[in-house]
Amino acid sequence: MTRQPYPPARRDDVVDELHGTSVPDPYRWLEDSDDPVTKEWLEAQESLFAAEVKALPGRERFRERIAELLKSGSVGAPVWRGGRHFFMRRTPEQEHAVLYTVDPDGTERALLDPMRLDPTGLTTLDAWQPDKEGRLLAYQISVGGDEESNLYVMDVATGTRVEGPIDRCRYSPVAWLPGGEAFYYVRRLPATEVPQGEEQFHRRVYLHRVGVSTEDDVMIFGHGMEKTNYYGVAVSRDGRWLQISASRGTAPRNDLWVADLHASAHEAPELVVVQEGVDAQTGLHFGRDGLLYVFTDRDAPRSRICVTDPATPQVEHWRDLIPQDPEAVLSDFAILDDLDRPVMLVGWTRHAISEISVHDLRSGERIGSVPTPGLGTIGGISERPEGGHEAWFGYTDNTTPPTIQRYDARTGETTLWAASPGAVEVPPVTAEQVVYRSADGTDVRMLIISKPGTEGPRPTILYGYGGFGISMTPGYSASILTWVEAGGVYAIAQLRGGGERGEDWHRAGMLAHKQNVFDDLHAAAEHLIATGVTAPDRLAISGGSNGGLLVGAALTQRPDLYAAVVCSAPLLDMVRYEQFGLGATWNVEYGSAEKPEEFAWLWSYSPYHHVREGVPYPATMFTVFQSDTRVHPLHAWKMCAALQHAQAADRPILLRNEAETGHGARAVSKTVELAADQLAFLARHTGLTG
Template identity: 85%
Template sequence: MFKRESEPQRFKSRIAELLMSGSVGTPAWRGGRHFFSRRTPEQEHAVYYAVDADGTERVLVDPMALDPTGLTTLDAVQPDKEGRLLAYQISVGGDEESVLYVIDVATGARVEGPIDRCRYSPIAWLPGGEAFYYVRRLPSTEVPENERQFHRRVYLHRVGTSTEDDVLIFGDGMKMTNYYGVSVSRDGRWLQISASEGTAPRNDLWVADLEVSTPERPELSVVQEGVDAQTGLVFGRDGRLYVHTDRDAPRARVCVTDPAEPGHDSWRDLIPQDEEAVLSDFAILDGLERPVMLVGWTRHAISEITVHDLATGERLGEVPTPGLGTIGGISERPEGGHEAWFGYTDNTNPPSIQHYDARTGETTLWAASPGAVEVPPVRTEQVVYRSKDGTDVRMLIISPVDGEGPRPTILYGYGGFGLSMTPGYSASILAWVEAGGVYAIANLRGGGEEGEDWHRAGMLANKQNVFDDFHAAAVHLVETGVTTTAQLGISGGSNGGLLVGAALTQRPELYSAVVCSAPLLDMVRYEKFGLGATWNVEYGTAEDPEQFGWLHAYSPYHQVRESVSYPATLFTVFGSDTRVHPLHAWKMCAALQHASSGDRPILLRNETEVGHGARSISRTVDLSADTLTFLAKHLGL
């Protein structure tokens, strides 16, 4: 049970206990093997395993074995199509500068690498494991110093040969901020390449038939180009091409066509757009007399899976799920079959892997997170409130099961890049609620909870909608008695750091404490640092006079005013963050310290040898404990 210890230790020890649940990842099936990740209670990082056909389990990649300091993180993995080789990518100290290696699955011997400059690179294996397509940045010697994070290209690499002999496939002469996707169909016949300008919610897409052109010189045909939509392809074992797209369908749909005619004019709806739910994923189970498609949806941020006839799209039923939570990607065997696996979590259940059998229609637990933890009882409800312009917005409120408000409350949000805030196991949230607080998560515009229209209602010229939604959430919590302004704190990181930075400058009287993590705060100059140049498709660019106006109007750094009593604020930044430079928080912290007329502290927590993303469990515990302790002190928990 929760122990009333000294303030810092009380949160630190409890968060550590709750994180002893460990974690488990969805399996990938290749040949006679399957691959998955698992973190046991005593481990700092998840370990990647292979399981042979006879059930023998072997460690393939253990970040702590590679680096006992805990500073090395496993960024990505991709087994080849036969399950004989594994490509994996690691980085050190949080810099996310992924280095690629290939190992022999049977022996663990390294057969390739290191190959550097592979940040955010997909790996697309050709059959036989002799070659793969991947994405790599140009050498730093070939580009200006301030552009070294950009200039990606798609290459073909043959295992065992020098990267100097890699064949350039795609990307020359295109925008320096482009990101590329690349994949090869299960049978090795079809190559798919996509290109997005930075994080834009649209992509160009090409395919090549490798039976009529060579892997080194694929003859690419346009699927879509210059279209304001996101589209991806799955080449079915039945010979049909399945198209997952939000073109003419902001909540997304699945279409079918002939791979030989992949263009939009030939698409036919199989799973039409739903009026409420966002279509997020699908899997094909064709090892049945009547093949089916499993379709994953999020309905107001809650996940569900439906079952459809593969030929007609007719809805046949639903996949039973453990509760009202979040479902990870649905996976099936590449060769087909009747089984599917998916991850599941909610606010009180650590990640688990569920197994669905289409023959029986039953879902059973396939693998649980390995640690046994005592999770406190909490009450979770989803409420609807009205924003400034009358838009209905949803919010998840997690609170103690006993007693009523008002209570010290943390309001969290993100509101950007089409990312959805969905239920999930969080040691920090549980520790806070167990201590008597309330935790609220707002599904703001700019996210993806209600589809692409919802995202676009909070980007570019519409960014102020996100902040208005957040202020309205705070007002709702106060007006309904959940909390008071003296007990209300806000928290956000990255784009969410921009959110709470704007909130504290626009409505300083509404919030008593702020935790602002790895934030964007100088929106006039954000493009000049880190990966900022890839985000002007989300925020706008200061190079354009009209867009400069949008940015300057809400840029938190530029909206600091003297003689204002600002909330108690803690900035947390990370020395190896190559996405969002810590300078944003450094400048903002200094500006607030200078300008604030109140006596509440403005503090900076600067952490070295970690970055924007993955980190070891012990470093996670330290950060979470410090931020909760700060909020508890200033909210009266």
């Protein structure tokens, strides 16, 4: 393939001195997205990418097949309020999922369709919460992928908007008080009240009364606290108990308070400390039986459920109900109490495979299990707020589009409640979970998905994430199925830093231990090669966000091990990451360059700073999104320029820079285009021709 020359990118003599270390940053000018020089460079990169990707064989075939498999659509679990329930569904031809309600008489209605709000497809529904009676709905929408949610309130019966927009509500929980007259929510302070550059932080908890100006909202909590705090807020079903949690950024710990709203005013709740300054995560559920159920990883890294009286919520009063399992991670629970013997359903993940056990609600004794459709992933267990004998949960696996299952505790049976609406022909695949050994001797698991009957070294994509306690569990993926159907192998490594084995597994891959994550990926690659699944010239790696950091570090640490890389929405300049997007909320995961010891951790692997001239690097595609307000695309821009300058091999370094798209939700057609480009690029550089 005749390749165009890379767009010229000047290398400036910019060097910072940090804790006695010289830190070069030759492409700092690319941090300014408004600079005409940066815009010119991006336009040139776009032209280069368009020329390269146009010549990739199989791109149209990948696009068609991914689109076909995405016609499965999707469906979400029901949320019951009063006589109604609410759920999300996307039909085969829809760009976005639509929020529906089913009225007490059984009539189904579409409440919120993002395409009706905005036919361009750029508007996304970020969150929604009906009030306790199902009469009003709070919902949040944003435009162009920026996730800058505006909050609105709708009258469910008529579909009319009765409130909003309320701005600065990104990631805001909504906790309704009974009657639908007011709710607690989280909102950032106005930009005029915070230091420049900190507009994304400084959240506060407010009480808002429907129909009253937000200027009259009462600040309930958050004044004088850490600027990067995230807050959770919830009100018990009966309206008596308020709980507020605070986490510094994405730290795996929270402070927690409760207030009795029957004994103090809604505008001035008298908060009682449940835990404060404790290195653990805890959440509360106020039962219909008057007891307080505590979900916590305090002294239990795989989590446990305790019970106490709401009037004495502190740890010294907790009684273990469901103790920590020696192997499985406790993930969720629901209470079914319209039974002669009330029960608790408890969700677990065991080596990333979901299961649900049934326990006596009073003693915690295990008395059974919930039948599930297979060895896959269960997405949350829900019940009716007023109680009952039924529960609903989502289910998916490698070949099953999302379904909603209904469990009846009276019969012990699980039945299909709702399936994804589209009929698709899913290709046959085999999935095998293997165990391999990392550099320090730690056993790590990996799921290997392949086409039945294929043998010998095959083009393989190795995917990983390894951060923030997020687990890699089986799920329906049009991209994976398309790649495997074409003859490739797709491997998903359950790296340290994730949550597959609980909080200890997470912490083994964060802060000073981040190198463990990269070592786990390298060891996964070596295992795939040693067992004949693939070969170095047929092996690609892929990751996004924190997974983009993963593959960025991997390609600089072991460029010999990988033939191709897709690096999406990545963090790559780990010295300056805190200064952009939501970076300051992640120093609890990575560390801060402002502290000498933590700077040393970051400097040891920061991908941008480990690019070396004259090294034959893998073929690399960076995919970034211009409206990404979480991870600024400057990371990929700077790394792309550095790799294009340093590359000693005849393998391309490309930048796919997408406008009006952000880090999270997107229209289906945009997902198809992105996935097709990624697979076609990886196929070209791993030899996949099927």
